[in-house]
Amino acid sequence: MTPLKNLATYYVHLLSRLGLVKFSISLAAAIIFVALAIQMSVTFALTGQVSAVDLIRSVFFGLIITPWAVYFMSVVVEQIEDSRQRLSKMIRKLEKMRSRDLQLTNKLKANINQLNTEMDEREKAETARRQAIVKLEQEVKQRQQAQQELEEHSALLRSFIDSSPDLVYYRNEQGQFSGCNLALEQLVGRSEKKLIGLTPYDVYPEDIADKIVETDHQVFDNDEPLTYEQWLEYPDGRKAFFELRKVPFYGRNGNRLGLLGFGRDITERMRHQANIEKANRDKTQFISTLSHELRTPLNGVVGLSQMLLDTPLNDAQRKQVNTILLSATTLGNIFNDIIDLDKLDRRRFSVAMEPMDFNALLTDIETLTEMQLQNKGLAFNFEQIGPIPRSIVADPTRLRQVLWNLTHNAVKFTEVGGVDLLVKAQNLSEQEVQLDISIKDTGPGIPEDQFEQIFAMYYQVESSKSATGTGIGLSVSRQLIRAMGGDITVTSEEGKGACFTISLAVKLDEIPDEAEQIDHPPLDILLVEDVELNVTIAKALLEKLGHYVVVAMTGAEAIEAFDPDQFDLVLLDIQLPDMTGFDIAKHLLQQYDKADLPPLVALTANAVSSRQEFIDAGMLDVIHKPINRNAVVHCFNGVFAIGETLSTEPDSSPKQALSRSSQPILDLDLIEQFCHQIGEKVLTDSIALFRQVMPDYLQVLETNLYAKDQDGIASEAHKIKGAAGSIGLARIQRLANKIQSPELPAWWDNVEDWIHQLSHDYPEDLKLLDKMIDDLSIEQY
Structure with a gap:
């Protein structure tokens, strides 16, 4: 097939090259030549000779066949050409298609490569996603575990906080509660859920809320913790004294979120202090009893000595009586020092400023000092500089006590020489004068480094051989003078004595020339x-x-x-x-x-x-x-x-x-009316109720007393007054009325004793009330 194909290709190529005419002639010549050759070869082969006829016949055959062959070949060539051209077009199309297919193939390869890349990336992403999912699952699991642990820790912490007796709470910067523990819930009488979002003014009384908000602002303004003490009130009226600490707290980003508050109930500490005060009162009672027992014979000695001095005595007897009077007076001043020391310990020391005869005081001090010095054979010099006022406003007992202490010390420490008493007065105004009273001795003196120490309690100069006594006189004396608005100073030189000076500004006053007149009839x-x-x-x-x-x-x-x-x-x-x-x-x-x-x-x-x-x-x-x-x-x-306004009748x-009222323990009329009109059972039920509620009343009353809450004391006493009055406890009602009346003079000084008396008396009064009801029942029977 290949040679034929090549021949056909050559034939078509030749036709295209020579053209139809030349090709036809050439083809006819070729056919004729071929025909002659074939005819001659066949004839010669068959006959052994070639004739002209054969040649003509071959030429003629060639000429006849040539057009048909040319036509046939032309048609074939045309068809072949057409086929070739179509084939060329097809080839070109195929080439285009091939080129396009190549492009598409390349593109497809690129897409495939890209797809493969994307698939690889997707596989990687999927792998990463799966790894992320696994990691996320692990994190979720860890978070769940952490959340569970956190919840357990939170529950434990909450349990711990709720079990604490201390208050724990936190408020935001707007002053609203954000949470609290059980102790605070009990204090305010609200659950944490109801408390969240409320401010202190929504929870506490206004006076308490004011203090709370004020301290909140201090914490926020200063941005530092604050500790203070405050009384807070429970829903039942009981008050408790808390030591409160507030600290600011912050979020993770450093922003302040609010404050944390902690409160510790230190009421027991207050009760302990009250017990200490009670012990002080017991000590005071002891000192009072001791003072009475010691003063009773001493007052007899003083009184009899003064009476003896008014009788005719010889010099020796008068000296002896003066010595007795001096000794008794000395003991009396020591008692005063002890009593004042006790009052200083109880912080209840006070002075009573009133008009006094200053000249009479100086005369007494001069007399007593001169008596002491005469017994020791020492000199005494009394000098007054300036217009010494006769009457001043001061505490006569305290001033006498101080002057006696200073002059007595001067005599005690002086063995040679004497004592000088110098009183100097300088007018500050028409109604006020400056007094400088100096007591100078010639004793051993006081070292300069001990000038302040000698005014300390129980201190005595070590170098002094005459340092005997309590060692409290100078300390008490300075505090007495300072309480009157003055001071005591000392100057001294060792070996040459000491000088104590009282500096005191006092007001002037007028007193009658004679002793107070008797304005009442014989009694x-x-x-x-x-x-x-x-x-x-x-x-x-x-x-x-x-x-x-x-x-x-x-x-x-x-x-x-x-x-x-x-x-x-x-x-x-x-x-x-x-x-x-x-x-x-x-x-x-x-x-x-x-x-x-x-x-x-x-x-x-x-x-x-x-x-x-x-x-x-x-x-x-x-x-x-x-x-x-x-x-x-x-x-x-x-x-x-x-x-x-008194009666003007002579026999009055x-x-x-005098207008006064008796103070019965029970209101007899009320009790009798109660029993007769309302019934004994109602009264006994009321008494039983009073017995039941009275301890709670007293507890609230005492906590208000410790809190120094005047309104709380008055309010609770008012309840007791009403309850006591309704069942005829007249004495308890009167006591409660005093307790509920802060306007009474020295109310704060006495209210504690009234409350103590109230708690002591009401059980006994209830016993009397029970006995009276029993007696009324017997009478009715």
Whole structure:
């Protein structure tokens, strides 16, 4: 096939090259030639000879066949050409297609490569995704574990915080609660859910909220922790004293989120302090008793010595009596130091500024100092510079005590030479004068480095051989003078003595030239006193003033001798062998009607108790021992309402001029009406309820007292007053009324004692009430 194909290709190529005519001629010549050759070869082969006919016949055959061959070949060539051209077109198309296919193939390869790359990348991404999923699952699992651990820790922490008795809470910067523990929920009476979003003003009373918000602002403004103490109130009214600490707290980004608050209940600490104060009161009572027991014989010595000095005596006797008086006075001043020391320890020390005869004070100090120096054979010099005022406003007892301490020390430390008393006065204004009182001695002196130490409690100069005594006089003296607005200074040179100077600015006052005038008629007085010496002195003084005196030396004698129609006044010693003056007063107030009782006045050597304590016990006034004329006259003038509207009838009894009320323990009329009109059972049920609620009332009352919450004290006392009054506890009602009345004089000084008395008296009063109800039941039966 290949040669034929090549021949056909050659034939077509030749036709195309020669053209149809030349090709036809050439083809005819070739056919003729071929025909001749074939004819001649065949003829020659068959016959052995070639004839002309054969040649002609071959030529003729060639000529005849040539057109048909040319035509046939032309058609074939044309068809072949057409086929070739179509084939060429097809080849070109195929080439284009091939080229396109090649492009497509290349593109497909590129796409395949890209797809393979993308598939690789997807496989990598899928692998990474699967790895990420695995990692995420691990992280989720770890997070779940961490969340579980966190929840467990949170639950543990919450349990720990809730089990803490301390307050724990936190507020945001807007002052709103964000959370708290169980202790705070109990304090405010709200759950944490209800508390969240509230401000302190929504939770606490306004006064407490003000302090809380103020301290919150301090924490935020200063951006630092703050610790302070505050009373907070429970829903039932109980108050607790908390030590509160607030600290700012921050988020992870450093932004401040609010504050954390912690509160520790230190009420027990306050109670401990109250116990300490009670121990101080017990100590005070002991000192009071000791003072009374020591002063009682001492006052007798002082009084008798003064009475002896008014009688004719020789020089030796007068000197001996002066020595006795001096010794008694010295002991009295030591007692004053001890009492003042106790008051300083209890922080209840105070001075009573009042008009006093300054000249008389200086005369007494001069006399006593000169007496001491005479016993030691020393010189005394008293000098006054400037117009010394006769009357000033000061505390006469304290000033006398200080001057005595300083002059006594000067005498005690001086063995050779003497003592100088220099009083200098300089007018500061028409109503005020500067006093400088100097006591100079010629004793051993004081080292300069000990000038301040000698004013310390119990300190004594080590180099002094005469340093005997309590060592509290100078310390108490300086504090007394400073309490009056002055000071004590010292200058000294060792071996040449010391000089103590009192500098005090005082106001001037006018006093009458004579002793206080008696503005009351002669009185029939029942004097209740158990010490024979005191009886002698008091009886002599009272009779000298024109009064008639009946003496009772025990409480039983006083009650037996008392007749409200016979006596105009009762002077009650507080400490007696069988009972106290308070017991006598209580008995008389219960036994007699208010209009029939004469005034009761306390007569005591107790320098610790305040005048208000005696007034609260039903006495109108108090006279302190040793008694003197002016004190007695002043007291009697005040007791019998001098300056008030009295009866002008000559025979008018002093006790009728006095308006006072008896103070029964029970309201008998109310109780009887209650039993008769409402019924005994209702009353007994009310008493049982009172017994039940009273301890809670007292607990709240005491916490308010520790908190110094005046309104809280008054509010709770008002409840007690109403409850006590409704069942006839008159004494408890009166006590509660005092406690609920802050406007009373010295209310803060007495309210603690009233509350203590309230808690002590109400069980006994309830027993009396029960007994009375039983008696009424028996009578009705």
